[in-house]
Amino acid sequence: MYTEYPLIHLEKVEPGPGEKSTRFRVRIDCQFEHLGRIYTIPAGFKTDFSSVPRPVWPLIPPHGLATVPSIKHDFLYDYQIGEKEIGRKRARWEVDQAFLRDLLAEGMKPFQARLMYGMVRLFGRPYWIN
Template identity: 40%
Template sequence: MYNKIVVMYREAPSDKADWWELYEPFEETLSDGSVILVPAGYVTDFASVPMLLWSFFPPIGKYNRAALVHDYLYDLQYKQKELGEQAARKFADEQFLYLANAINPQASIRHYIMYWMVRVFGVYAWRAKK
């Protein structure tokens, strides 16, 4: 049984995607066996997908847990000090793929496409957190 994500809608500035605030802490086990705790109050947009692509890749879906953890790892710049920027970002991106496929293995092709989009364009979000 998976942990539930309990969120509430939080209005975003007009130039931003919808935001969701985590109402309860959320715990997830990563592919390396480590456990990450996303605290209550954390704000996410889940998957940062351009509106043009929402028909194919909606920002909210069965992969919400994966997107939430991915956003949090980016915000923390998780493992950057020990792995370096490129390897730490790749680790975070791989967690999205790992968790999305664990949640819904039937959509693995969709998850791989999303993973590669994050690999290509996620660098801008990662560097914005510095």
């Protein structure tokens, strides 16, 4: 099974022991720009989109307009993009700012985009560090 989005081709990943069942794998390398540099999300990269509990989905959908921004955000967090160049706090802030801009650019309602941004600012730090 695979799902096609404007930027990213995905396939559902069968969960392994202890893994979430909502993970997807990027099927084809795809590129995007962040802070003036081009990055490639490699085929095989796994994502869960946004870590939003199911009961909150009507308010904050983890996919749809949030799909591409969430995958890019996951990639930037996983590889801690920018940390060596501009420092840990600044790099994470830049990644989260890009997430907000991407959500708005995709057409998400501003209150939803800001709510998602607020959630990654509040709860994202442990994921950045690990």
